[in-house]
Amino acid sequence: MRRCFEGVGLQCFLKDRAMAVTQDQKYLLIFDFDETIVNENSDESILQAAPGKQLPESIRSTYREGFYNEYMQRVLQYMCDQGVKMADFKAAYERIPLSPGMGDLFQLLFKQQDHFEIILISDANMFGIECALKAAGAYPLFRKIFSNPSSFDKRGYFTLGPYHSHNCKRCPANMCKHKILTEYLAERAQEGARFDRVFYVGDGANDFCPSTALKSSDVAFPRKGYPMHQLIQETGKSQPGTYQATVVPWDSAVEISRHLQEVLKKKC
Incomplete structure (x- = not known):
């Protein structure tokens, strides 16, 4: 009799565990930021806080293809040299x-949080993204944000760094979103997370690589007519x-909402 009860207990345990695993299955939803979540390139938007709302040619001429992060470091240095403060950047974002x-x-997504794990991968910067998402009331949706590190130093200067190094020839020197996404999926798999499907929302050429x-x-x-869609x-x-x-x-994220709602209906 004792063995019988132990067998029943084991069966119940395995059944409960299987149910728990099924309940843990979610959809992974990945967002880009610039011209995806927000309707502008945030690096251009903050120029509203610059003197004359523009950059001198001496700064603009230093841009090199594939090294935009380094260029933005010079832009922020210039703006801070001109007296732009943290509060000015925050308000612009x-x-x-x-x-x-x-x-x-x-x-x-707030209503359907149980079904989605949401992350953001962006070549912008952490400070700007957090400011914009908090202003929109959307910050709590995101489990993790991957972006270039940024902070304000002792002088009050806005500093920016590269996210990582990589060997992808398609991506800018400071960030490969494909590398970030695949590493995240591997990490979550090790933690026991299972995703029924993955959804990627983006617009730029650097969103094509992870997709x-x-x-x-x-x-x-892909946003219609933007580089990701074209590629x-x-x-x-x-x-x-x-x-x-x-x-x-x-064209409108309402179209994304409709598609996700259809997916959820089929799941139920």
Whole structure:
């Protein structure tokens, strides 16, 4: 009899554990920031706080393709030299408007938090992203934010650094979002997290690279007419079948909301 009860107990334990694993399954939703969550490039938006709201040619001429992070370090140095303070930068980030429909999408995600794990991967900077998300009331949605480190030093100067180094030839020297995403997925798998599907919302060329890590069951949401969308279309023509993810272009994030709602209906 004792063995019988032990067997029943083991079966119950295994059943409960299986149910727990199923309940832990979520969708992973990844956002870009500039021109995805917000409707502007935040590096350009903060120039509203610069003298004359523009940069001198001596700064603008220092930009090199693939080294935008280094360029922005010089931009911030110049602005701080001109007396721009932390409060000025903060106010500029807080004024950046959300992209069309993004507020509606955030409302949906707040209601459906049990179904989504949400992260953000951006080549902007941590301070600016946090300011903008908190102003929009969306900051609590995000489990983790990956972006270039930024802070204010003892002088009150806004400092910016690179996120990491990598060997990807498609991405800028300071950040490869593909590397960040694949490392995150591996880390979460080790922690026991299971994702039924992965969704990626972006707009830029540097969003195309991580979207190539998606499987056929996953969904890429490229902003219509932006570089990510164009690169997906070009790949479809030049290398048919190599891009795996389902592609759902968007003008308004309301279109993303509708698609996610349909996915949730099918899940139920």
